[in-house]
Every structure is written in structure tokens, then in C-alpha cells.
Amino acid sequence: MKKNVESIFEQYPKSGRPDLIPLLQDVQESYGWLSEENVVKVSQFLDIPVSNIFGVATFYNQFRFQPVGEYHIQVCRGTACHVLGSSTVLKEIEKQIKVKAGNTTKDGVFSIEIVACIGACGLAPVISVNGEFHAKVTVESIKSIIDSYKTIEKK
């Protein structure tokens, strides 16, 4: 259920700087991303300059500044996946859908996010699309995975 920012603020009655990250997490959970409008609201609510908040939020991978695509691809960059080539996997995905990690395609269909460890090291390198896991992906298999979502989209 999507809560608006104002009702999220109500959960932080004695707000201050330490509430910044939990608050941003709540906003992101509810909206799927951090819009400029909402960050400005957080800034006014906590009385922290927007530049500071943007600085904090961009420091962590978990925050997004674009709405997620219809298909949200999470690429695991944990240790096991890294050892088994997740960086080439990521590059290939970026190449296929033509946006960098953290971004969403212009048509709003795909978005990529880097995650630290999905907790499925046995499946490394692993990606998840809208929660659906794809195990032991390779540069070759990526195209067909992405194509399969493109076809669903067309239908």
C-alpha cells in the first residue's frame, strides 16, 4: 500500500538528523524511488539542506532517483557472484538495455540496480527480475532473458 510522504512523516514525531536514512528508506519503499519533490519535502521536514540529503542518498547504492521500470533487474555484485563474473554480466545487461545501473530506460520498461548479495550464492552469478531469479547467467544467456521480458511486454 502506497503511503504518501506526509503520513510517513507522522511516524517520526521527534524528527532530527538521525532519522534521515530510515525516512528515506520509507519513502523509497512506498514510492519505489526518491523523487526530487519528495526529497525536498524530507529536507523541509528534517531541516537538512537538500544538497546534504542528496549527498547521503547517493552514497548508498540502495537509493534510486528514477522510478523503477516495469521490469526491475537486480544484479548481484556479492563476492561469490563477483568471482564468477558478475561484472561482465552487469556490463552486458547495461549494453543490452542501453542504460547504466541505477537508471531506468526511457520507455520505462527496464531498470537496473546493483545489490550487494541476494543470498543465493549457490546460483552465482545470479540476477533477479521483479523477484524472479535467473541462475548462473552468462553473457550469452542474458540476451534471451531480456528478450523474454520484451516479448511479454509486447503482448
Added chain:
Amino acid sequence: MSITIEVNNKKIEAKKDETILEVLNKNGIHVPTLCHIKGMLPDGACRMCLVEQKESGKLITSCSAKVYDGLEVLTHSPKVTEARKVIVELLLSNHPDDCLYCVRNLNCELQTLSENLNVRERRISGKKNQLKIDRSSPSIIRDPEKCILCGRCVRVCEEVMGVSAIDFVNRGNQSYIGVAFDKGLNISSCVNCGQCIVVCPTGALTEKNHFSEIIQALNDKSKQVVVQYAPAISVSLAEEFGLPIGTDMVGALNAALRKIGFNFVFDTTFAADLTIMEESAELIKRVQENKNLPIISSCCPSWVKYAEEFVPEFLDNVSSCKSPQQMMGSVIKSYFAEKSNIKKEDIYSVSLMPCTAKKFEAQREEMTTNGISDVDAVLTTRELVKFIRLYGVNMLDIEPEVADSPLGTGTSAGKLFGTSGGVAEAAIRTAYYKLTGTELLNFRIPEIRGFKNRKEAKIKIGDLELGVAVVNGLGNAKKLLDEISAGRSDIHFIEIMACPGGCIAGGGQPLNFDQEAFKKRAEALYMIDNNAFVKVSHKNPDVINLYNNYLKEPLGEKSHKLLHTNYTKRNVLK
């Protein structure tokens, strides 16, 4: 409490609670720093100030580590110098190699460090970050590729200015400094004060330059190019030409500007006097009507923008007077143009200011009449020095000249605008005279002179006890305004300057100068005042003429049209 430490095998005295760096500096031992700003809390981020703790062989940051009895450090051991050198090499590995084309060439801390550490080859190379230059602001250009992430700009903007327009973005080797949501500085809360430029060690922050437009105008036969210079300029040039800091170079400056080809040379001090005539009348009126008090000075364009963004509830308190630069601009294109039979379209008006925000101010919409801006181009003191060199003028061998009439005479009261407290002092001198018919004793208000963040005085004018406050640094201004919002009511007049120390320490002034230099410049201004024959704006003969022949009276209809303005609340990303 005094303790003894050993530096480079020599015993020296130190005070408990001092940092190692402070002790080293006091004893004339130079350790390079990058992220450190004197007078602010240590950051310890850049690691340039490392020293070796002799006993353990550990490298510690001298800016943040405190001394203790028996501490032994080496400041230039092989281990230390190698570490510093590697830091510089790493910075260079992500830095553009275009020193020759950089505004900071020969005046860059990164260059100096690599020279002093004898960096002679590129040992570390890697992919450099590619980042966009932000040219959106009318005053400031940011080139994040030249940034070495020392963070000094971020701290000044937050801690001194209370603005926080910029901050670190991203993490690790992807970090850069920018505006929230990667927007341009022009839509941020930046007040264009330029203090970030002053602390920037490299060419990452510079002012927007207008040389080519000015040169074009100078070469255009159909244009009359008029120049004005701010009160602080004449005492801020000397060191750049090898003379003692604070030497007044006004005569040489007039001559140099004529040599360069400016058709008319005017002194903004004249307009400062004019500002005082209007502002003191406004002060008296508001006190008598008990309305919109305290009145707050409006000479500093950074403060004005700050008010529009952060404290719009005080906009009715801000004096409606244009700043001296803009009054001068407006008088040049009206009174002067009419008097000299020059069409105002044919005038190109340049101003020389110790300030980067004046560039912003000159292009404000309120500062144009029928689409023609009152001031066409603004150069900072730094740019003026370059301009003088560009034209090959030898400032040390030049016959002094006086400025042109009718806008070339200023009193020493107007000259005081250049330092913190000067506007208030000049305004009170004139208000005192207007209210009592006699001059203020000795003309001086010592309580509001000097470099403190905030200065206050109570001045008896007849039955009235006039409360005056002077603040510099916008962060400090905010504190005072908070007190006033909370009910403080003993203050009638506030002078606010964004830059700590006022215009002599402005964001457009020559780089690498410290508090001592600022003090000398301020002393020079007070010396000019001591020696001056006319110390009050209301006795400026040219100002009196301007009122008699043209404006009629302060706050009159014509003054209102030409010399006053209004402000509006601004919505910016803040």
C-alpha cells in the same frame, strides 16, 4: 599548560590541547595541507599534513592529532615525504593535464605541491572521471574534473555561509562535488558569494569571465565605455604588483584604466555616498514611523539573495536602496548620459568589484531599464589584475590621475563601505547630522569596527538610542535574525555582509591572502578616513549637485525610480 614535544629531533614548547599542526605553524615549520581551513575544525581527509610519530613509525594527521607531553614527530622523514608524494600522484592521476590553459596556472596549490614534492613523472595512471562543467551560474563556473575533493568549498558554503548549495555526491572513486540532483548552480541556493572560489586549491571553481565582451566594447568606436571601481579595489591591488599590502593605488588605477582605453573612469565611492543619502533618509523615516524596523542594508547582493531564499519574512526590512554598483550604473545611464549628450544605448558600463555576486546582481531583472541593463559587465579584482597585465600597463611606473567628474568624487564615509562596519558607520554619520544638525563626535564608531563576526553599538542621537548591529558571514546573520524573530527589538539598523570581514575579503579578491592581509586593507581604509577632509556623505559636493540639479531629494520621485528596487521571495533548490 605548557608541555614539551620534539619535532625533527629538536625540543619545542607547546600548549596542551593544541594540534600538532598549530604548534608546527607557530614554530615556522611548514607542513603542506589541502583540506584544512585555518580557524575551522580539522577534517583529516586529504592526509597531506601527515607526520611520522617517531616512536611507532606511524603516520598521523597533524591537523587533527593533539600534542602530548613527550610526543616526538618527524615532519619530513623519507616515509612522510614519500607518502605525501604518492597522495599528490594519485590526485594527479585523475586530473586533467591542461595547466597551461587553466585560470589557476602558476597560482594552484596542486601545482605547488607537486613541484615541492618533486613529482617528475607520471607513475600512476588510470581512467579519469569524466564530469560536466557547470556554467549555469551568472557568477561561478564549476569544473568538477579539476576538483581534488578537498571539500573546502563544501565546508565554507555550509559553515560560514549557511547556504549548503553544494555537497559531496556519490562514493569512493565516483565521488564529486555538486548540486543536489545534479542540477545547475543557478537554480540552487548558491548566493554567488565566491568564498568557495577563494578556498579552492585548484581551478575547479572560478568566476565567469567577460573579458571578450569588454574588449569588444573597448574596440567599438560607437561605444562610450565607462568604468567604475568599488571602494575596496584601490587598497586590494598593491600586493599583486609587489607593493606592501594595503597600499592605496587609486591614482595609478585611474591612470591605468584610461591607458587601457576606458572613456570615463568613475569611483563607486560616489555611489556609496549616494546610497548613504537614500538609506539614512529611509532609516530616519522608518524610525519616525516605527515601521519595518530594523532596517537591513542592501549593498551586499549575496545577502539580498540569501534573504529572498532563506528569510523572506525579512524582505520588508531590507532597505529598498539599490547597491552602490547599481546606483552608479543607473546614474551613468541617466544623469550622466543626459548631461554629456550620449545616448544610453551607446554606453557600455563596466564595474570592477571585489565580489563575484556583483556579476549576478548586474544581470538581475530589476536592474534593467527598458531592457537595457544598468551595468553591462563586472570584473572581479582578480580579473582586473589580469586585465591590467593583458594591456601591459606598468602599475609601478605610472603618473597618478584623478577620476572623472561628475561621478568621480567620493568621501571617506563612502570609502568605508569596503570593510565590515563601514556602511553602518557612514549611514549613522549622516543620519546623526540629519536628525541633530550637528556632526557625530569624531565621526567614529569604534564598537562596530574590526573583524568580529558580530558587532553591536548603541548610539545616542538626541532622545533616540539607536541600536546598530553589524554582522558578516551569512551564517552569523541568520543567528542575529533568529534573535529578532524571537522578539529582540533594541536594534534599528543592521549591516549584513556575506563575506567574513566585508568586501576587502570578498569572493572576488586576489587569492592566497589571510586575515593579516584583510586587516591591513581595512586599516588602509580607516587611514584614508582619518586623513580625509570630507568624512560624511552629505557633504560630497558632487552628490549635492546631483540632488540639486536632477534628483531633487532623497526618497523623492526620481530617486525612487532610479535608485530603489524591490525584492521577491525565491524558490530555489535548498
